[in-house]
Structure formats: C-alpha cells, structure tokens
Amino acid sequence: MGCKKKCRKTEEKQMKLQAALDTLTLEECLELLEETKGSIDIVEVGTPFVIEEGMVPVKAFKDKFPNIEVLADVKIMDAGGYEADKCFEAGADICTVLGVSHDETIQGVVRSAKKYGKKVMVDMIAVPDLKKRTEEIDQMGVDYICVHTAFDVQKLGQDPLNDLKTVNSVIKNAKSAVAGGVKLETVDAIVNEGAEIIVVGGAICNAKDRQAYAKEIKSHLK
Amino acid sequence: MGCKKKCRKTEEKQMKLQAALDTLTLEECLELLEETKGSIDIVEVGTPFVIEEGMVPVKAFKDKFPNIEVLADVKIMDAGGYEADKCFEAGADICTVLGVSHDETIQGVVRSAKKYGKKVMVDMIAVPDLKKRTEEIDQMGVDYICVHTAFDVQKLGQDPLNDLKTVNSVIKNAKSAVAGGVKLETVDAIVNEGAEIIVVGGAICNAKDRQAYAKEIKSHLK
Numbered sequence: 001m002g003c004k005k006k007c008r009k010t011e012e013k014q015m016k017l018q019a020a021l022d023t024l025t026l027e028e029c030l031e032l033l034e035e036t037k038g039s040i041d042i043v044e045v046g047t048p049f050v051i052e053e054g055m056v057p058v059k060a061f062k063d064k065f066p067n068i069e070v071l072a073d074v075k076i077m078d079a080g081g082y083e084a085d086k087c088f089e090a091g092a093d094i095c096t097v098l099g100v101s102h103d104e105t106i107q108g109v110v111r112s113a114k115k116y117g118k119k120v121m122v123d124m125i126a127v128p129d130l131k132k133r134t135e136e137i138d139q140m141g142v143d144y145i146c147v148h149t150a151f152d153v154q155k156l157g158q159d160p161l162n163d164l165k166t167v168n169s170v171i172k173n174a175k176s177a178v179a180g181g182v183k184l185e186t187v188d189a190i191v192n193e194g195a196e197i198i199v200v201g202g203a204i205c206n207a208k209d210r211q212a213y214a215k216e217i218k219s220h221l222k
Numbered sequence: 223m224g225c226k227k228k229c230r231k232t233e234e235k236q237m238k239l240q241a242a243l244d245t246l247t248l249e250e251c252l253e254l255l256e257e258t259k260g261s262i263d264i265v266e267v268g269t270p271f272v273i274e275e276g277m278v279p280v281k282a283f284k285d286k287f288p289n290i291e292v293l294a295d296v297k298i299m300d301a302g303g304y305e306a307d308k309c310f311e312a313g314a315d316i317c318t319v320l321g322v323s324h325d326e327t328i329q330g331v332v333r334s335a336k337k338y339g340k341k342v343m344v345d346m347i348a349v350p351d352l353k354k355r356t357e358e359i360d361q362m363g364v365d366y367i368c369v370h371t372a373f374d375v376q377k378l379g380q381d382p383l384n385d386l387k388t389v390n391s392v393i394k395n396a397k398s399a400v401a402g403g404v405k406l407e408t409v410d411a412i413v414n415e416g417a418e419i420i421v422v423g424g425a426i427c428n429a430k431d432r433q434a435y436a437k438e439i440k441s442h443l444k
Contacts, residue, residue: 022301048305051296052312054276074273075299077320078347078372079244086273098299100322102348104374125300126324128350150300152326 015191015221018071019214020179020201022046026057032210033065039214042069042094042197050074055090062091069093075123077101080108088116094143099124099133103140110141119143121177121197125150130163134170142174144197149180159186164193184213187220237413237443240293241436242401242423244268248279254432255287261436264291264316264419272296277312284313291315297345299323302330310338316365321346321355325362332363341365343399343419347372352385356392364396366419371402381408386415406435409442 019040021029033043043065045057050072061070072092076083080097087095097109099122106122113120121144127133134145147163160180167176175196182190183203190198200217207213241262243251255265265287267279272294283292294314298305302319309317319331321344328344335342343366349355356367369385382402389398397418404412405425412420422439429435 047299048301048308050276051272051294051305051308052276054272054274054278056276072273075297077269077297077299077345078370078374079270080374082373083270083273086270090274098322100320100348102372102375104378105372108374123299126322148300150324150327151304152300152302152330153324156326 015195016041016069016197017214017218017221018042018044018177018179018197018199019204020044020046020073020199021057021205022048022201024205026053026060029057030060030064032205033061033068035211036204036214039211039218040068042071044071044073044199044201045092046201047073047075055086055092058087058090058092071096071121073123075125076105076109078105080105081112082108084109084112084120085116088112088118092118094119094121096121096123096146097142098122099127099137099145103136106137106140106142113143114141121146122174123148123179124163124167130166131170134167138171138173144177145171145174146177146179146197146199148178151180154181161186161189161193164190164195168194184217184220187217191220191222237417238263238291238419239436239440239443240264240266240399240401240419240421241426242266242268242295242421243279243427244270244423245427248275248282251279252282252286254427255283255290257433258426258436261433261440262290264293266293266295266421266423267314268423269295269297277308277314280309280312280314293318293343295345297347298327298331300327302327303334304330306331306334306342307338310334310340314340316341316343318343318345318368319364320344321349321359321367325358328359328362328364335365336363343368344396345370345401346385346389352388353392356389360393360395366399367393367396368399368401368419368421370400373402376403383408383411383415386412386417390416406439406442409439413442413444 071094072087076097177197179199293316294309298319399419401421
C-alpha cells in the first residue's frame with residue numbers, strides 16, 4: 001500500500017482542467033492556449049462561440065493543439081446522433097448534451113460517440129430533480145455528468161458544490177464534472193469533494209495574467 | 223359584420239409558414255428559397271446548421287432574401303441576453319430559447335429582443351408540465367410559444383397536435399407555433415386548431431418537388 005501511495009505521487013494528476021472559452025476572438029483563444037500550455041487539459045468551445053462560429057474553433061484548436069482535448073459545448077437537445085456526428089466529424093473529442101433532453105436524444109449522442117471513439121458529457125443545467133435524473137443518465141453509457149450552475153443564476157448566489165455532492169453520491173459509471181463560476185476562491189472545496197473535470201471560464205479569460213491564473217488553478221487540482 | 227368577413231378574404235393569410243433548414247448545404251438552401259418564393263414566410267436556420275456554420279447562414283439568408291424573416295434556432299439554455307445579442311447582431315429576426323431553461327435566461331432573451339426590436343420564440347421541447355410552464359412563460363413578454371415534438375421521439379408516434387391544444391387553451395399574450403414532423407397529411411388538423419406559425423422541415427427539404435410542396439402546404443394555411 002505504501003508503494004501505491006508513492007507511485008501515485010509520480011503519476012499525472014487525475015483531475016483535468018477545462019478552460020471554457022466564450023467571449024474571446026479565435027485569435028485571442030489561440031494566444032491563450034499557447035500561453036497556458038501545460039495547464040489546460042481540455043479546451044471548451046463555449047456555446048456562444050459555437051453560435052457565432054460553428055465548428056470553426058473546434059477545427060482550429062484541434063489543428064494547432066492536437067494534444068489538448070477539445071470539447072464542443074453544443075448543449076444538444078434534439079437530433080442527438082445527427083448533431084453529435086457533426087461535432088465529432090469536426091474533430092471534437094467530447095460533446096455536450098442536455099440532461100433535460102429526452103432519453104432518446106442522450107442515447108443518440110452516446111451511439112455517435114461510440115462510433116467515433118469519442119466522449120459524451122451531459123450538462124445537468126436546470127434539471128429539476130438532479131438525483132433522480134443522474135441515476136437515470138448514469139445508466140446510459142455517458143462519460144461525464146456535469147453539474148452546472150447557469151451563468152444567468154450565478155448572480156443569485158447559487159454555486160455548484162451542493163449539486164456536485166448530489167451527483168457524486170449517485171454515480172456508479174460516469175465521472176463527475178463541475179461548471180459555473182468556478183474560480184481560485186472556490187476551487188479547493190470542489191477539489192476536496194472530487195470531480196474528474198473542473199471547468200473554469202470567466203476566471204481565466206478575464207484574469208490580468210491568464211498564464212499565471214491557469215497555472216495556479218491547475219496547481220490546486222489533485 | 224358582413225364587411226368584416228368580406229374584407230378578411232382579401233387580407234393576407236394570418237398563419238405563417240416557417241421552413242426549417244437542417245440538412246442542406248448553404249448553396250442548396252439559397253436555391254430552395256429562390257424556388258419557393260411567395261410560399262415561405264420565415265426561414266429557420268436549424269440547430270445542426272448553426273452547429274456547423276454559426277451565424278453564416280443567418281447573414282446569407284438576410285442578405286439575399288431581406289423580405290423573408292430569419293429565425294436562428296439556437297435553443298438558448300443559458301447566458302440568454304449574451305447569446306440572443308449574437309443572433310440579432312447577425313441579422314436574425316427571431317431567436318429561440320428553451321422552455322426548460324431558467325426564467326432568468328428567457329427574461330434575458332426577451333430583454334435582448336426588445337433592445338434590437340426583434341422577436342423571441344420559446345421552444346417547449348421536453349417541457350415536463352406543458353400547461354404550467356406555458357402559463358409562466360406567457361407572462362414573460364415572449365412573442366411565440368412553440369410546441370415541438372422532438373425529432374428523436376417522432377418515431378415513437380408522438381405528434382404535436384395535443385400539445386398545441388394545451389398551449390392554445392392557456393396563452394393570453396404570446397402566439398402559438400408548432401413544429402415536429404408537420405407535413406401535408408397532418409397540416410389541416412393543425413390549421414383547424416390554429417397557430418400563428420407552422421414549421422415544416424423534412425417534408426419540404428426531402429420533397430421531390432420542393433417548390434410544389436411548399437406551395438401546397440402554404441395553400442392549406444388560413
């Protein structure tokens with residue numbers, strides 16, 4: 001057991017840092033990824049970025065940074081298989097589907113991911129009964145279940161830690177992820193609760209020194 | 223009163239035909255819009271099309287066909303104001319937000335639409351309690367509440383007519399719209415129930431003669 005502990009120390013960190021890019025231009029994003037090399041494991045093409053540019057950023061990130069995973073935050077709600085195919089064909093490693101969508105939609109995204117050898121994250125934003133829906137979705141073969149405090153309700157003082165505890169208490173197959181206003185001040189509580197992927201958006205993008213900020217956040221992960 | 227009836231006959235039709243374009247290339251869409259001039263009132267840039275191309279089709283449709291309204295089917299789930307701004311800045315006349323999203327998100331989209339003098343359609347896909355949620359959303363200043371049988375559950379035999387009846391029985395402010403597998407065989411029942419906008423996608427796109435099909439569907443509207 002001592003060995004196990006020791007070996008663990010020399011292993012790579014288990015937790016991954018996902019940087020959500022929403023508000024920057026493609027050029028600025030590429031600069032950010034260059035600056036923060038070694039800190040960011042997954043780059044998220046945020047929903048507003050998809051609305052503006054489609055799959056252009058997915059292709060550009062994959063082309064310039066083949067070692068960073070690319071997540072297309074398309075928040076699929078219908079036509080699961082068809083829409084996921086578009087993301088994976090463009091080079092995305094992970095695509096998102098909404099937890100509030102029909103089971104058939106999530107299942108379609110899972111089939112697409114298996115076909116392409118890629119991954120599915122379910123975004124649990126605005127799911128009314130989180131525990132029950134997590135139990136259902138955990139049986140569907142998805143890779144990640146992501147608790148997500150909506151941007152539009154963060155100002156009401158909500159944060160994702162309690163939701164993360166709920167999801168972690170339920171999942172048997174999927175891994176957990178967490179998003180929604182995560183920053184240096186709140187990351188340790190999340191790290192202590194445990195999650196496979198920690199998503200940080202505005203806190204990195206709006207930092208004065210993005211390189212230092214991403215590095216520091218990454219240093220808090222286990 | 224006789225005059226009112228007579229005058230009505232010479233007025234333009236009240237119901238609008240919205241063509242949802244999902245599976246065609248931009249070039250093919252522009253050809254379709256040219257062919258079907260006079261039949262299609264609103265052209266919908268479908269969600270998969272947004273995923274692939276972002277706002278490029280919105281700009282192209284508005285540029286080439288300024289008299290046809292353009293709907294960006296972005297199915298907003300968060301960051302309502304920010305994402306709606308992107309659609310309206312690109313030239314969309316209408317953008318969609320999900321009925322399952324937080325109230326704050328829908329309210330953000332409504333504020334954006336008012337700022338730009340544009341319109342909001344709420345997509346009620348996968349809303350668990352349709353009557354209750356329609357009552358809530360009808361108070362939020364949205365323009366259209368759209369019942370929508372998901373593509374992924376149409377094969378289970380579901381269709382939107384009963385949902386349309388529910389919405390029509392509740393709304394006092396918004397107008398109703400209907401989407402999800404509508405075709406010539408089902409359009410009359412919907413027309414008789416009544417809706418401001420009738421969305422037809424695959425039935426037009428996959429028709430052998432798209433021009434004739436769109437014209438015939440349009441002739442069934444009142």
